[in-house]
Amino acid sequence: MALASRDALEFPESDREFLEPQLPPRDGSTPRPDMPFTTLTFATSLDSSLALSPGTRTVLSGPQSKAMTHYLRSRHDGILIGVGTALADDPGLNCRLTGVGGYGKEGLEGQPRPIVIDPSARWDFSDDSKLFQLCRQGRGLAPWIVTSLPELPVQKKEMLEKYGGGFLQLKMVTLDDGQHRIDWCDLLKTLHINGLGSVMVEGGAQVINSLLEPQSMSLIDRVIVTIAPTWLGQGGVIVSPARRFDGEGNAISAARLKNVRWYPFGEDVVLCGQIRI
Numbered sequence: 001m002a003l004a005s006r007d008a009l010e011f012p013e014s015d016r017e018f019l020e021p022q023l024p025p026r027d028g029s030t031p032r033p034d035m036p037f038t039t040l041t042f043a044t045s046l047d048s049s050l051a052l053s054p055g056t057r058t059v060l061s062g063p064q065s066k067a068m069t070h071y072l073r074s075r076h077d078g079i080l081i082g083v084g085t086a087l088a089d090d091p092g093l094n095c096r097l098t099g100v101g102g103y104g105k106e107g108l109e110g111q112p113r114p115i116v117i118d119p120s121a122r123w124d125f126s127d128d129s130k131l132f133q134l135c136r137q138g139r140g141l142a143p144w145i146v147t148s149l150p151e152l153p154v155q156k157k158e159m160l161e162k163y164g165g166g167f168l169q170l171k172m173v174t175l176d177d178g179q180h181r182i183d184w185c186d187l188l189k190t191l192h193i194n195g196l197g198s199v200m201v202e203g204g205a206q207v208i209n210s211l212l213e214p215q216s217m218s219l220i221d222r223v224i225v226t227i228a229p230t231w232l233g234q235g236g237v238i239v240s241p242a243r244r245f246d247g248e249g250n251a252i253s254a255a256r257l258k259n260v261r262w263y264p265f266g267e268d269v270v271l272c273g274q275i276r277i
């Protein structure tokens with residue numbers, strides 16, 4: 001039996017009950033036959049910031065809601081971020097709850113597949129990147145990197161494959177400013193074809209704001225947001241999707257939730273709901 005490490009987290013059974021109706025069904029069924037159950041989840045400040053500034057890693061979740069996020073990680077097959085988050089955070093993107101693979105259990109059961117949207121393959125990862133350290137320790141899966149490059153960078157491809165990861169090549173639109181636009185429907189179908197029955201989208205802001213646009217928001221099955229009792233102040237990395245207008249040109253809200261539930265976790269509150277279409 002593998003030993004749990006000192007950094008392993010605990011998430012009590014009583015808290016799991018609250019969350020169950022919000023989670024992907026345990027039988028693996030999905031709301032749409034060809035797409036994974038998709039959860040949008042992140043931690044925000046009271047002024048809708050994910051981080052103090054672009055390129056900065058900022059702790060918002062307290063210990064209880066952090067454990068909740070790791071429970072979510074254990075209940076999803078994949079965890080998706082943008083390259084901005086990979087560059088800023090050097091994240092682990094594994095599940096560190098006691099009892100999952102690598103934390104008290106043999107194998108990698110309960111470990112989600114990290115997915116990084118990196119259209120130009122600009123994430124310069126190495127053996128020292130946290131994700132690959134965790135792979136070597138038997139505590140996490142290697143990432144899949146979603147790129148629009150027609151020719152894959154050979155060294156990066158070899159290194160990913162050495163750890164059991166790889167590139168997923170998808171067509172994307174390139175805007176005038178060089179930014180890319182993925183087709184979320186295409187991406188989610190590709191992840192499903194590759195065996196993922198559920199995916200949690202963690203961020204960062206550009207990824208979330210894009211997923212919350214009218215053409216893709218209906219793909220979100222659940223929203224689970226940790227709200228921390230802090231204002232980060234101006235200059236933060238802000239979740240705020242593009243403004244929408246009605247037929248007469250009047251501004252309307254960009255998106256709204258229905259079937260809303262609030263759960264306090266320590267000093268934070270966790271908001272769950274479904275997108276009102």
Ligand SMILES: NC(=O)C1=CN([C@@H]2O[C@H](COP(=O)(O)OP(=O)(O)OC[C@H]3O[C@@H](n4cnc5c(N)ncnc54)[C@H](OP(=O)(O)O)[C@@H]3O)[C@@H](O)[C@H]2O)C=CC1
Nearest residue numbers: 043050051082083084085180181182203204205206207210
């Ligand atoms: N509090 C929390 O829960 C979380 C906080 N964060 C924080 O967020 C910050 C990073 O956020 P942000 O800077 O917005 O970066 P993102 O992680 O959203 O990555 C942005 C990049 O990803 C690619 N990308 C994003 N959306 C799309 C799309 N729709 N189609 C194609 N490519 C896309 C683009 O790459 P390209 O430019 O190459 O086209 C873009 O520049 C960090 O500071 C991190 O710490 C992140 C996750 C969760």
Ligand SMILES: Nc1nc(O)c(N)c(N[C@@H]2O[C@H](COP(=O)(O)O)[C@@H](O)[C@H]2O)n1
Nearest residue numbers: 043058059060061069089091092093202
């Ligand atoms: N739930 C949550 N709370 C916060 O306070 C955060 N800063 C984040 N960030 C997200 O988690 C990733 C880091 O994960 P590891 O601890 O390295 O496994 C980070 O990259 C963001 O996606 N999330």
